[in-house]
Amino acid sequence: MTGLHDAPxxxxxxxxxxxxxALGLSSLxxxxxxxQNKVExxxxxxxxxxxxxxxxxxGGGMAGLFAAVKAHDAGASTMMxxxxxxxxxxxxxxxxxxxxxxxxxxxESIDAFVDxxxxxxxxxxxxxxxxxxxxxxxDRAAELxxxxxxxxxxxxxxxxxxxxxxxxxxIERVVVTHLIKEDGRIAGxxxxxxxxxxxxxxxxxxxxxxxxxxGFKPSGFPVCDLTHDGSIMAYQIGAKITGxxxxxxxxxxxxxxxxxxxxxxxxFDRVPSTSGVEVHHDLGVDLNxxxxxxxxxxxxxxxxxxxxxxxxxxxxxxxxxxxFPAREGGPRDEAGGGPGGPPPGGRPGGPPAxxxxxxxxGPPMRGYAMGGASAGMAIHKSEGLVPIDDRCASNIPGLxxxxxxxxxxxxxxxxxxxGSSLAGSAVQGAIAGEAAAEFAAGIKAPSIxxxxxxxxxxxxxxxxxxEAGYGPAWVTQxxxxxxxxxxxxxxxxxxMMRAALAYIExxxxxxxxxxxxxxxxELRLVFETRNMILSAEMKLRASLMRTESRCSHYRxxxxxxxxxxxxxxxxxxxDAEGRMQLVKQPFAAWPRQT
Amino acid sequence: xxxxxxxxxxGCEECVKSCPCDVIRLxxxxxxxxxxxxxxxxxxxxxxxxxxxxxxxxxxxxSIPVVVSWG
Amino acid sequence: xxxxxxxxxxxxxxxxxxxxxxxxYGLGDVxxxxxxxxxxxxxxxxxxxxMLGQFYLARSNEVVxxxxxxxxxxxxHKFIAYGAVIIILLxxxxxxxxxxFEAGIKPWDAFVTMVTTFxxxxxxxxxVGWALLLVVLLTSMFxxxxxxxxxxxxxxxxxxHGGLTVTFVVIGIWHSIDxxxxxxxxxxxxxxxxAAIGTLMLGQxxxxxxxxxxxxxxxxxxxx
Ligand SMILES: Cc1cc2nc3c(=O)[nH]c(=O)nc-3n(C[C@H](O)[C@H](O)[C@H](O)COP(=O)(O)OP(=O)(O)OC[C@H]3O[C@@H](n4cnc5c(N)ncnc54)[C@H](O)[C@@H]3O)c2cc1C
Ligand code: SF4
Ligand code: SF4
Numbered sequence: 001m002t003g004l005h006d007a008p009x010x011x012x013x014x015x016x017x018x019x020x021x022a023l024g025l026s027s028l029x030x031x032x033x034x035x036q037n038k039v040e041x042x043x044x045x046x047x048x049x050x051x052x053x054x055x056x057x058x059g060g061g062m063a064g065l066f067a068a069v070k071a072h073d074a075g076a077s078t079m080m081x082x083x084x085x086x087x088x089x090x091x092x093x094x095x096x097x098x099x100x101x102x103x104x105x106x107x108e109s110i111d112a113f114v115d116x117x118x119x120x121x122x123x124x125x126x127x128x129x130x131x132x133x134x135x136x137x138x139d140r141a142a143e144l145x146x147x148x149x150x151x152x153x154x155x156x157x158x159x160x161x162x163x164x165x166x167x168x169x170x171i172e173r174v175v176v177t178h179l180i181k182e183d184g185r186i187a188g189x190x191x192x193x194x195x196x197x198x199x200x201x202x203x204x205x206x207x208x209x210x211x212x213x214x215g216f217k218p219s220g221f222p223v224c225d226l227t228h229d230g231s232i233m234a235y236q237i238g239a240k241i242t243g244x245x246x247x248x249x250x251x252x253x254x255x256x257x258x259x260x261x262x263x264x265x266x267x268f269d270r271v272p273s274t275s276g277v278e279v280h281h282d283l284g285v286d287l288n289x290x291x292x293x294x295x296x297x298x299x300x301x302x303x304x305x306x307x308x309x310x311x312x313x314x315x316x317x318x319x320x321x322x323x324f325p326a327r328e329g330g331p332r333d334e335a336g337g338g339p340g341g342p343p344p345g346g347r348p349g350g351p352p353a354x355x356x357x358x359x360x361x362g363p364p365m366r367g368y369a370m371g372g373a374s375a376g377m378a379i380h381k382s383e384g385l386v387p388i389d390d391r392c393a394s395n396i397p398g399l400x401x402x403x404x405x406x407x408x409x410x411x412x413x414x415x416x417x418x419g420s421s422l423a424g425s426a427v428q429g430a431i432a433g434e435a436a437a438e439f440a441a442g443i444k445a446p447s448i449x450x451x452x453x454x455x456x457x458x459x460x461x462x463x464x465x466x467e468a469g470y471g472p473a474w475v476t477q478x479x480x481x482x483x484x485x486x487x488x489x490x491x492x493x494x495x496m497m498r499a500a501l502a503y504i505e506x507x508x509x510x511x512x513x514x515x516x517x518x519x520x521x522e523l524r525l526v527f528e529t530r531n532m533i534l535s536a537e538m539k540l541r542a543s544l545m546r547t548e549s550r551c552s553h554y555r556x557x558x559x560x561x562x563x564x565x566x567x568x569x570x571x572x573x574x575d576a577e578g579r580m581q582l583v584k585q586p587f588a589a590w591p592r593q594t
Numbered sequence: 595x596x597x598x599x600x601x602x603x604x605g606c607e608e609c610v611k612s613c614p615c616d617v618i619r620l621x622x623x624x625x626x627x628x629x630x631x632x633x634x635x636x637x638x639x640x641x642x643x644x645x646x647x648x649x650x651x652x653x654x655x656x657s658i659p660v661v662v663s664w665g
Numbered sequence: 666x667x668x669x670x671x672x673x674x675x676x677x678x679x680x681x682x683x684x685x686x687x688x689x690y691g692l693g694d695v696x697x698x699x700x701x702x703x704x705x706x707x708x709x710x711x712x713x714x715x716m717l718g719q720f721y722l723a724r725s726n727e728v729v730x731x732x733x734x735x736x737x738x739x740x741x742h743k744f745i746a747y748g749a750v751i752i753i754l755l756x757x758x759x760x761x762x763x764x765x766f767e768a769g770i771k772p773w774d775a776f777v778t779m780v781t782t783f784x785x786x787x788x789x790x791x792x793v794g795w796a797l798l799l800v801v802l803l804t805s806m807f808x809x810x811x812x813x814x815x816x817x818x819x820x821x822x823x824x825x826h827g828g829l830t831v832t833f834v835v836i837g838i839w840h841s842i843d844x845x846x847x848x849x850x851x852x853x854x855x856x857x858x859x860a861a862i863g864t865l866m867l868g869q870x871x872x873x874x875x876x877x878x879x880x881x882x883x884x885x886x887x888x889x
Contacts, residue, residue, distance in 0.1 A: 088640055089614040153768040154643055156612070172611065194616055219660040224636035225614035251663075258596075258656035261639040268639060269768030291664045372663030473633060473658075480661040490663060521616055521631055601695045602846030606782040608770075625785055643769035646778040647760050649846065651696040 033474045036467070037516040041197050043464040048457060052203040053079040053169075054440040055433070056189060058176050058230065059210030060084060060159075061092035062422055063403025066140065066429030067208045067436070068170075069162045074437035079202065080170040083194070083524070084225055086163065087155030090212040091380075091404065094222050094260075096153075096267060097419035098426075100141045100274040101134035110134045113277055113417075120281045120320050121412025123567060123587050124246075124382070124551055128390045129408040132431065133417070133424050140426035141274055153271050174200050175524045176229065178456050179207060179399070180448055181237040186398035187446035189233075190456045194520050199457050203448055205440035206398040208432045209234060209385065210425075213377050213404040216480050216532055220252025220373030222260045227528040228535045230405040234385050235534065239394045240591065241572045242407035243383030244535075244542040246414075247490060247552040249285040250374040254367030263373075275419045281320035282415040283379075284552040288371050288490035289313030296368060314554045315561070375484040376535060379552055380421035381410040386571050388591055392432035395591065398443075400436050402428035409569065413551035463526040469516025472525035476532065479507060483536050492543050493556045501540045507533050537580060542570045545582050596635035596657045602649045603627045609641035609650060617641075633658045671732050681859075682718035686710050689852045701766070705759045710847055712752035717834065717856065719746050720863025724823075725870040743805075750802050753837075754795065787843030794836040801829050820874065827867050834860050 055071040057064050060082030072078040082089060101110065108116070110131060117130045144150065148158040163170055176191035180201075188203040211230030215223040231241050252263050261268055293310040377383075384407035385394045392400045392408070403425030410424045411417060463469065482503045483489060487496055512530050517523040548562035549555050568584035571591060575581045585591050597617055600609075605625040610618050615634045618627050618641060627649075629635075635657070642650040690710055697703060722729060722742040729738060752759075761775040770778075782788045804811060805826065812822055838856050841848045848856070 084614045085611045088612040093640055152771055154770060157774065219656065219662060222636050222638040256654040257662055258660050259637045259654035261637055262654055296664055370662050370664060375663060484661045484663055486663040524616060599696060602844055604779060604782050604788055604844055605785045606778050608778060646770060646775035
């Protein structure tokens with residue numbers, strides 16, 4: 001299973017890091033695959049707190065903030081719950097460029113903007129959501145400005161402002177593991193506290209998932225706290241999930257690849273700012289292809305992968321090909337392109353925006369480029385719950401999603417408008433908040449039978465009660481070894497994906513039910529591991545199904561775009577027998593409601 | 595390795611709350627922050643930046659072997 | 666002869682109150698930070714050790730009394746003490762000062778969080794110590810007026826001053842052992858030793874003074 005970092009010639013530092021790692025392994029007990037469960041608390045003594053609200057917002061990033069504020073302002077009793085701190089969890093703390101369409105300064109109309117995005121996205125975007133982004137971004141930016149978001153590099157304080165002003169109840173450090181459905185509609189959610197020996201249940205008329213995206217706890221992209229929890233919870237109760245075949249192609253650096261902070265230059269230190277229209281076709285898997293075909297450049301040697309690119313591989317539409325050499329794709333790229341976006345001035349592969357760092361991708365001491373920094377994550381906004389309308393509703397009545405948790409395909413299957421991910425989360429959060437409040441106003445509070453709640457609590461605590469089991473960290477590492485290598489999910493081909501799927505099914509059927517947890521932290525890891533396994537299965541199945549190459553999805557065995565059969569997204573859902581099903585949904589159409 | 599040491603902690607719990615990955619906890623007896631789960635640290639420096647007394651030191655190496663796509 | 670004894674005394678003084686803390690600072694295995702932060706750390710450490718040194722620049726230190734003239738001692742005592750006191754009074758602000766120049770929580774927010782963390786014994790001690798030190802500073806600055814106004818004897822003023830500073834030092838050391846970034850075992854022993862000896866010397870002097878008049882308990886500085 002090992003896909004451990006196999007550098008051609010490990011440098012002294014890498015060697016030290018690796019041996020240090022081995023030490024860590026033994027001292028942290030990660031090595032233990034199957035072992036006795038040395039529970040540190042008494043599972044029988046774990047209590048439950050029960051809450052009730054009209055609108056429950058799960059997640060404390062940009063989307064969650066606006067969802068809660070707007071739901072409250074629309075008159076609904078609103079509550080926020082998040083596994084991390086408001087503005088200091090998920091991806092939001094790291095994004096610094098906020099896209100604003102300002103009619104006063106833009107020369108292009110919104111129609112023209114939407115068309116440009118659609119051309120770059122090769123039809124994979126949902127123009128309704130692309131337009132919405134442009135229409136509302138200015139208002140959201142103005143509110144953020146009022147709250148002080150653009151005044152400092154940490155978001156917690158500015159995010160807390162509207163929440164405390166409105167007295168919106170906020171519970172942090174609760175991991176939500178279950179959505180509860182009753183009588184065919186959403187009825188609430190459940191999870192557990194990281195800090196106390198307590199489960200938490202919330203009865204809610206509507207739930208807005210603002211749980212962000214997720215990944216396979218990769219190295220070099222700060223997404224290790226997200227594992228597509230929202231999508232998986234929703235999938236379990238019958239929601240449709242989309243966009244799993246797209247790939248975020250961020251790469252990192254070979255020296256200390258897991259060091260997100262330094263790998264991103266001064267990005268995490270920056271104060272957020274706004275940016276205007278600038279549409280690219282960025283950060284697919286082009287560099288992965290170069291490395292796959294020619295091997296990776298070695299430190300100090302010629303930059304094989306980028307100096308003399310091999311023909312073929314992922315295609316950038318003519319209009320969006322840029323003049324500088326093939327991107328090296330270091331994390332710095334996001335500062336200028338990628339999901340993110342500037343602070344203005346940055347250009348992928350071009351000179352860094354503000355002189356720090358030198359060569360694209362980072363100073364030479366960081367080593368050569370290395371793939372998989374964001375493994376397990378798709379293009380922001382492309383993956384997540386399938387919206388059934390333009391107001392972020394899912395196919396489950398009362399269940400909404402916004403931001404990275406919603407498969408709105410706002411940008412499509414590739415990064416198009418820079419800086420639009422953060423703005424998109426703000427815009428969609430606000431829209432979902434209002435829609436959910438409206439829905440909640442018209443219905444009675446759901447009732448959840450006690451037996452159901454007891455059942456959920458039992459499920460949550462099961463890993464703590466196992467006498468022995470698989471360690472979640474070990475299962476995660478096994479999954480990483482299967483899923484992260486370049487030749488599995490970046491440069492895709494059928495036999496390899498089938499092989500990986502066999503592994504993942506094994507983990508799903510044999511390991512997932514036998515994960516153990518000794519404390520609340522490990523309990524979190526257990527659920528995250530479960531979510532990663534199901535996410536991996538979705539990614540493999542969707543990638544196998546899409547027999548073409550387009551945007552950030554590249555099939556070595558189907559290198560061409562297939563406009564005859566594939567003007568469609570892939571929606572994933574669980575059938576009555578509990579099997580994973582995949583269906584096509586034509587581009588620019590809403591899913592049929594049954 | 596990863597988050598490395600905490601010196602001069604006043605026990606305000608800012609880092610515990612600000613860590614997305616639940617790496618740090620407050621020791622109930624000493625009232626100070628302890629690095630409990632370093633293997634889960636994503637080296638994002640949020641804890642350090644939120645700490646009012648700048649007590650946290652973070653090193654660039656991950657404490658467990660990392661899996662990458664190529665390189 | 667007399668001159669060189671003076672020089673020796675000064676050199677020893679510098680070695681004990683500047684050299685040793687610098688040595689312990691250097692040997693401590695606390696990660697180094699930016700130059701500014703290290704300078705501020707060292708400044709605060711030295712301010713405190715020099716403050717401890719004041720016990721030895723007083724009437725209680727017979728060696729110094731023999732070598733130097735009382736006005737000389739008083740002048741140096743005052744000069745060092747005011748400097749050190751000001752740095753120590755400022756050190757909560759110095760801790761958050763570098764945030765002006767780097768990313769992270771804003772200095773004022775950091776400061777507020779810091780001084781409102783009442784769960785921490787170290788912070789509470791720090792707040793009490795800070796207030797005490799302010800009292801020490803103000804009473805010293807206006808001692809003449811106080812003496813006149815309340816008609817107390819200069820000797821009584823000295824008891825008050827000694828008592829206040831000993832209490833401050835006990836609290837300060839405790840605070841620093843609990844919270845100090847650089848207060849490891851060596852540094853702690855160093856500070857306790859200096860404070861204990863200083864207090865004993867002072868106690869001895871007062872004891873001698875007071876055995877003629879009223880009886881007062883010994884300050885309990887040596888215990889902490
Ligand atoms: C390094 C970096 C740089 C970026 N730069 C930019 C940029 O410059 N411009 C730009 O537009 N975009 C950028 N992005 C993308 C942008 O950050 C995201 O698209 C956006 O912040 C997503 O916001 P969100 O609210 O949808 O989700 P997130 O911010 O990811 O929030 C998810 C929230 O859900 C909570 N949560 C997750 N699971 C659970 C659970 N099970 N129970 C309870 N709570 C849960 C998390 O704790 C978190 O609070 C960047 C991303 C990164 C990583
Ligand atoms: S660096 Fe980031 S992940 Fe690591 S302990 Fe600090 S906040 Fe947590
Ligand atoms: S933020 Fe700093 S002072 Fe506060 S608990 Fe964490 S390490 Fe201690």
